Amino acid sequence: MSNQKDIVEPSYLEYKGKYKGIFSWILSTDHKRIALLYLFSILSFFVIGATLGLLMKFELIAPGKTIMDAQTYNAFFTLHGIVMIFAVVIPGLPAVFGNFLLPIMIGAKDVAFPKLNLFSWYLYVAGVSLVIVSQFAGDGPPDTGWTFYAPYSFRTAGTMLPAVFGAFVLGFSSILTGLNFLVTMHRMRAPGMTWLKMPLFPWTLYATGWVQLLATPVIGITLLMIVAERTLHIGFFDPSLGGDPLLYQHLFWTYSHPAVYIMILPAMGAISEIITTFSHKTIFGYKFMVASVLAIAFVGYFVWGHHMFTSGMSGTALYTFSLLTFLVAVPSSIKVFNWISTMHQGSIDLQTPFYWAMAFIFVFMIGGFSGLVLGSLAANVHLHNTHYVVAHFHFIVFGGTGFAFFGAMHYWYPKITGKMYDTKWANIGLVLFFVGFITLYGPMFYLGFKGMPRRYFDYDEVFHAGNIISTMGSWILYSGLAIIIINLFASLKGGAKAPADPWGGKTLEWTIPSPPPVENFDEIPLITKGPYDYK
Amino acid sequence: MYSTTATDASNFVSTFNTSYYFITGVAVILILGLTVVMLYFVFRYNKKKNKIAIQNEGNTRLEIIWTVIPVLLALAMFYFGWAGWKPMSKAPKDAINITSTARMWSFSFKYENGKQSPDLILPVNTPVKIKLISLDVIHSLYIPAFRVKSDIVPGREKMMWFLPQTVGVFSLYCAEYCGLRHSYMNSTVKVLSKEDYITWYADSSKVITEANSAAPGSEGLKIMINQGCNACHSSDGTKIVGPSYLNLFGQKQVVIRDGKEVTVTVDEEYIKRSIYEPNYEIVKGYPKDLMQSYKDVISADDLLKIIEYLKTLNDK
Ligand SMILES: [Cu+2]
Ligand SMILES: [Cu+2]
Numbered sequence: 001m002s003n004q005k006d007i008v009e010p011s012y013l014e015y016k017g018k019y020k021g022i023f024s025w026i027l028s029t030d031h032k033r034i035a036l037l038y039l040f041s042i043l044s045f046f047v048i049g050a051t052l053g054l055l056m057k058f059e060l061i062a063p064g065k066t067i068m069d070a071q072t073y074n075a076f077f078t079l080h081g082i083v084m085i086f087a088v089v090i091p092g093l094p095a096v097f098g099n100f101l102l103p104i105m106i107g108a109k110d111v112a113f114p115k116l117n118l119f120s121w122y123l124y125v126a127g128v129s130l131v132i133v134s135q136f137a138g139d140g141p142p143d144t145g146w147t148f149y150a151p152y153s154f155r156t157a158g159t160m161l162p163a164v165f166g167a168f169v170l171g172f173s174s175i176l177t178g179l180n181f182l183v184t185m186h187r188m189r190a191p192g193m194t195w196l197k198m199p200l201f202p203w204t205l206y207a208t209g210w211v212q213l214l215a216t217p218v219i220g221i222t223l224l225m226i227v228a229e230r231t232l233h234i235g236f237f238d239p240s241l242g243g244d245p246l247l248y249q250h251l252f253w254t255y256s257h258p259a260v261y262i263m264i265l266p267a268m269g270a271i272s273e274i275i276t277t278f279s280h281k282t283i284f285g286y287k288f289m290v291a292s293v294l295a296i297a298f299v300g301y302f303v304w305g306h307h308m309f310t311s312g313m314s315g316t317a318l319y320t321f322s323l324l325t326f327l328v329a330v331p332s333s334i335k336v337f338n339w340i341s342t343m344h345q346g347s348i349d350l351q352t353p354f355y356w357a358m359a360f361i362f363v364f365m366i367g368g369f370s371g372l373v374l375g376s377l378a379a380n381v382h383l384h385n386t387h388y389v390v391a392h393f394h395f396i397v398f399g400g401t402g403f404a405f406f407g408a409m410h411y412w413y414p415k416i417t418g419k420m421y422d423t424k425w426a427n428i429g430l431v432l433f434f435v436g437f438i439t440l441y442g443p444m445f446y447l448g449f450k451g452m453p454r455r456y457f458d459y460d461e462v463f464h465a466g467n468i469i470s471t472m473g474s475w476i477l478y479s480g481l482a483i484i485i486i487n488l489f490a491s492l493k494g495g496a497k498a499p500a501d502p503w504g505g506k507t508l509e510w511t512i513p514s515p516p517p518v519e520n521f522d523e524i525p526l527i528t529k530g531p532y533d534y535k
Numbered sequence: 536m537y538s539t540t541a542t543d544a545s546n547f548v549s550t551f552n553t554s555y556y557f558i559t560g561v562a563v564i565l566i567l568g569l570t571v572v573m574l575y576f577v578f579r580y581n582k583k584k585n586k587i588a589i590q591n592e593g594n595t596r597l598e599i600i601w602t603v604i605p606v607l608l609a610l611a612m613f614y615f616g617w618a619g620w621k622p623m624s625k626a627p628k629d630a631i632n633i634t635s636t637a638r639m640w641s642f643s644f645k646y647e648n649g650k651q652s653p654d655l656i657l658p659v660n661t662p663v664k665i666k667l668i669s670l671d672v673i674h675s676l677y678i679p680a681f682r683v684k685s686d687i688v689p690g691r692e693k694m695m696w697f698l699p700q701t702v703g704v705f706s707l708y709c710a711e712y713c714g715l716r717h718s719y720m721n722s723t724v725k726v727l728s729k730e731d732y733i734t735w736y737a738d739s740s741k742v743i744t745e746a747n748s749a750a751p752g753s754e755g756l757k758i759m760i761n762q763g764c765n766a767c768h769s770s771d772g773t774k775i776v777g778p779s780y781l782n783l784f785g786q787k788q789v790v791i792r793d794g795k796e797v798t799v800t801v802d803e804e805y806i807k808r809s810i811y812e813p814n815y816e817i818v819k820g821y822p823k824d825l826m827q828s829y830k831d832v833i834s835a836d837d838l839l840k841i842i843e844y845l846k847t848l849n850d851k
Pocket of ligand 2: 674675709710711712713714717718720
């Protein structure tokens with residue numbers, strides 16, 4: 001009976017709506033199509049950002065000029081940061097996998113406000129374009145770094161205001177997505193799905209939604225202050241007008257810390273899903289997993305000051321920020337313990353997504369612990385603004401969010417495309433990616449420890465060896481990345497047809513056909529059991 | 536080019552080490568331990584070996600244990616960081632005072648007797664307190680071997696202090712991104728024995744340079760090295776950020792004045808204007824607002840010496 005239905009109901013990929021061709025995508029309000037819009041935009045920006053990174057690493061293979069001059073290098077790291085943070089990491093998992101899977105995982109037909117959802121995507125595109133264009137609108141190429149620190153950024157006339165405006169538009173896009181998800185989860189869970197029967201990935205989106213909602217207004221206020229300063233000459237940030245550059249840093253990090261750091265939450269959610277599915281075992285300590293997500297979101301909101309330990313805050317502020325930074329690590333460690341315990345006595349099916357999850361746990365631990373080193377006041381004074389920091393946040397942001405993103409990609413690929421990918425190539429790509437990642441960022445810990453500052457176009461001979469290794473790592477990483485992406489695209493054509501539940505997963509997305517029909521469910525399911533019921 | 540790590544280079548090396556190695560040690564043990572456990576589980580509970588998973592929803596006692604232990608570890612880590620940082624905030628009373636002035640893209644150090652130097656010359660085993668001033672954007676004074684760093688924020692009074700403990704030469708970097716030549720904004724720390732320091736300090740010539748003091752214009756060169764002009768200008772024709780001084784004097788220069796192009800001859804008056812009011816005329820093809828005015832920094836006397844030096848750079 002249900003099989004017959006599958007054939008009749010067209011999948012969301014085949015469905016012919018009001019519009020044709022490209023318009024059937026960019027005017028679609030189907031959460032699944034919007035997810036793919038995000039996926040392709042984010043992937044394109046990611047490839048651009050990664051290529052900039054590759055070129056920068058090549059420049060650093062030897063001291064002095066290798067392939068570009070200092071001005072170009074400074075422009076590259078600025079754009080690399082802006083593109084990666086604002087266009088890739090911040091929307092990343094929530095916009096792509098959240099959009100696609102949230103409604104399905106809670107048994108809904110769509111998000112609460114489908115039109116608003118499409119509008120968010122337009123805001124995203126507009127915001128990213130604004131930020132990038134603004135970088136070329138000034139007198140010269142962009143060279144402020146993605147942090148736009150005052151007063152340096154004010155000297156490169158013209159670029160500051162549109163850039164922050166772009167960030168604000170992007171922020172608005174994520175507010176709307178967050179709001180949409182929150183309302184969807186409050187109002188549209190399938191009958192019987194109590195809060196504590198909701199899977200963990202939606203839970204992380206729930207916490208993220210609140211952060212998006214609460215953090216973004218700060219950047220709005222900052223924008224207003226910059227406008228007032230630039231046009232009415234009220235000194236807020238610019239010391240030549242009597243302002244305080246540190247106020248800018250506070251505001252910037254109040255927004256940007258939650259924005260970039262909290263995006264690790266959906267990554268943790270995706271990893272939780274992958275680990276239970278491939279262990280064929282319910283998640284260990286479900287309630288503690290939920291509680292730790294909420295704790296990270298809450299405490300993570302109050303640690304922005306740890307970006308500014310050397311900039312001259314009062315002692316009390318320093319202690320408080322340092323202490324909170326250590327405490328926010330506790331819920332993350334609880335998650336690691338629970339993930340590993342989930343594997344205990346499981347029946348582990350070693351598939352590509354599971355390998356990604358294992359790699360995630362490994363790099364995430366390194367990223368987390370190096371964060372603790374930086375959170376320690378005495379150690380921070382030496383390591384702040386060195387390559388140690390660069391290594392740390394690439395382990396967290398790229399190693400964390402990035403590994404989870406690719407893990408999620410390989411986990412939900414059959415569901416999204418209706419095809420299976422080539423496992424052999426996927427694994428080769430993963431191994432290269434992992435080896436390249438460690439070779440690229442590992443030496444940066446050492447370089448930072450030795451004292452090499454970040455954002456350095458040129459460096460002393462003592463730092464040469466570490467940089468050579470790191471640059472070679474970037475080549476390995478990049479080839480792994482290329483294999484992964486090519487394999488996923490090639491499998492769209494050549495891949496075998498995916499069954500509804502290729503991995504033996506228990507959450508709701510595995511109960512519907514792959515790819516899902518337009519309306520997800522013929523009949524909204526009635527939930528009676530927990531999310532990971534393997535009994 | 537000099538050392539960036541040395542045991543006991545300053546009094547903050549050991550406090551850094553306590554904090555750094557404690558956290559890193561715990562990290563290495565936990566990361567390795569957890570990774571080995573994970574790999575073991577993956578191997579032991581592989582579906583080939585373990586066909587059916589044994590369901591287990593959790594264990595509250597375990598959760599409490601692995602919440603409490605990390606909290607205790609975190610508090611210990613916080614404590615060492617805090618204890619190591621606390622002494623940094625208060626300089627001893629008997630410290631010698633040095634004022635560091637940062638501008639794009641050079642540091643300059645001024646001593647209590649008015650002596651100035653582009654390098655940081657210090658006596659060993661004497662506490663040093665450095666007042667930090669920035670004339671333009673945020674910079675950061677960073678001496679890796681000493682494990683100290685402090686941002687220099689324009690419009691804010693800040694200070695840092697430390698106790699150099701080993702005679703030697705160490706690198707000093709700018710650690711806050713400050714524009715085009717940020718990675719060239721560095722200097723050298725020379726820690727001398729107390730006797731050598733006193734000799735240096737008492738020497739009335741203002742800086743140590745390799746320039747031969749008998750050559751014409753060498754006084755002017757010293758002043759320029761001191762003020763960091765060479766961060767942006769060369770004497771050999773290469774363009775760094777500003778125009779080179781080579782063959783500058785007497786040349787015809789196209790400048791923008793009030794938005795209009797004019798051709799001027801480089802004479803004493805022009806050079807004086809260029810240094811005291813750099814934005815009045817901008818050399819065509821070069822950025823505005825980059826060179827700061829040196830009105831209150833370079834005296835009329837010193838200015839003449841600079842001009843003297845520039846004249847020596849004409850065709851040889
Ligand atoms: Cu600087
Ligand atoms: Cu700098």
